[in-house]
Amino acid sequence: MGCQPLEKGKPKHKKGLWSPEEDNKLRNYILKQGHGCWSSVPIKAGLQRSGKSCRLRWINYLRPGLKRGKFTKQEEETILTLHHMLGNKWSQISQHLPGRTDNEIKNYWHSYLKKKEAKAKEKGSHNLMKYASSSSDTMDSSNSLQNLATQGTQSCNFTKEACQSSLPKLLFAEWLSLDQVNSANSVDSFGLRNGFDQNSTLQEAAIHDMSDIPFGGGYHRCLANISAPEILNSELKYANQMVENGFILPGVDLMSSNFSMSNDAIMYI
DNA sequence: AAGCTTCCCAACCGCTCTACG
DNA sequence: GCGTAGAGCGGTTGGGAAGCT
Known part of the structure; x- marks a missing residue:
């Protein structure tokens, strides 16, 4: 799907909560380069996470324009x-x-x-x-x-x-x-x-x-x-x-x- | 204050869909 | 047509915070 094939050999992916440093790495990378192919994002951004995890973190937390806090009545x-x-x-x-x-x-x-x-x-x-x-x-x-x-x-x-x-x-x-x-x-x-x-x-x-x-x-x-x-x-x-x-x-x-x-x-x- | 329960939310898992060779 | 890989979606879970006894 337009992504460069990644070299085989499964790297150990970190799980659990994201640290502020990881957030920064991901944010900086995506703001500069765009996400492109998600599976390559963690490698290029220097993260020990799966592409899937990066994608989720970006969408649910780091993406600009996110509203946080209580839902309004409307x-x-x-x-x-x-x-x-x-x-x-x-x-x-x-x-x-x-x-x-x-x-x-x-x-x-x-x-x-x-x-x-x-x-x-x-x-x-x-x-x-x-x-x-x-x-x-x-x-x-x-x-x-x-x-x-x-x-x-x-x-x-x-x-x-x-x-x-x-x-x-x-x-x-x-x-x-x-x-x-x-x-x-x-x-x-x-x-x-x-x-x-x-x-x-x-x-x-x-x-x-x-x-x-x-x-x-x-x-x-x-x-x-x-x-x-x-x-x-x-x-x-x-x-x-x-x-x-x-x-x-x-x-x-x-x-x-x-x-x-x-x-x-x-x-x- | 300590222990227990409930609630909330971030993150993961598994599945489906789509594109591509 | 088939297999593979990536992306996306919905369901579920685990851990921490808050509330209660």
């Missing part, structure tokens, strides 16, 4: 919504949360949101009992979603394969150009404005800082590596769940939230 809601839509697709969810890594989101989910959602479902089932008698409106909103899903399937002429094959996944610059994302992505269409102002500033600074770094260029990004029909079906499922669980009162027209997936589902940077 981020929390975004995660919950996207988890309903996508399931445990942490990397896809993280694409909608600038500065957050899939690992971070995954950890947050397991330690906190999982419980929260369980509670919400419990609550929701009570609401369902309450509204079960007037289900006609629920059916209406479900049907309208179903219609949209069908329309979406027809109107979207791109495919998952096309999306994935033509757009290599982005590693380093994932957090770039998020203003564009915020203005057009599907989550926002869903009415979940994220309010990433602070983060945008951070990204801008990072863009200035990093603009001359050799990362191979030609990066593109497919924000959602799933086709629009898939997203629509997921949304349909999610919307139905929300109605079922009593998060949305029957009669509330979900479609008025105006998510035009055919336009917003995929974003190229």
Whole structure:
């Protein structure tokens, strides 16, 4: 894959927590050279780690633009919504949360949101009992979603394969150009404005800082590596769940939230 | 203060996917 | 078509911090 074959003979890879010196070595190397082929990074950077370990350390900890600290309410809601839509697709969810890594989101989910959602479902089932008698409106909103899903399937002429094959996944610059994302992505269409102002500033600074770094260029990004029909079906499922669980009162027209997936589902940077 | 339990997070492991020869 | 290697993803684990008794 464009990497120089490494000489055989397995070096002993260090495991466990990274020391500040190791972090510095890795950071300095990548900022100067770019990561290129990960398996060669530890050798060239003078680290006794596996390429995989270096990659993870960079993505989850050293990469510029990472947001640390507590998740905001909005981020929390975004995660919950996207988890309903996508399931445990942490990397896809993280694409909608600038500065957050899939690992971070995954950890947050397991330690906190999982419980929260369980509670919400419990609550929701009570609401369902309450509204079960007037289900006609629920059916209406479900049907309208179903219609949209069908329309979406027809109107979207791109495919998952096309999306994935033509757009290599982005590693380093994932957090770039998020203003564009915020203005057009599907989550926002869903009415979940994220309010990433602070983060945008951070990204801008990072863009200035990093603009001359050799990362191979030609990066593109497919924000959602799933086709629009898939997203629509997921949304349909999610919307139905929300109605079922009593998060949305029957009669509330979900479609008025105006998510035009055919336009917003995929974003190229 | 000491011991125990729970929680959180960084890192690892194993699997799948993709590119290439 | 097959084998191999690299990259990426999701699940799991281990260790330390925090909280409780």
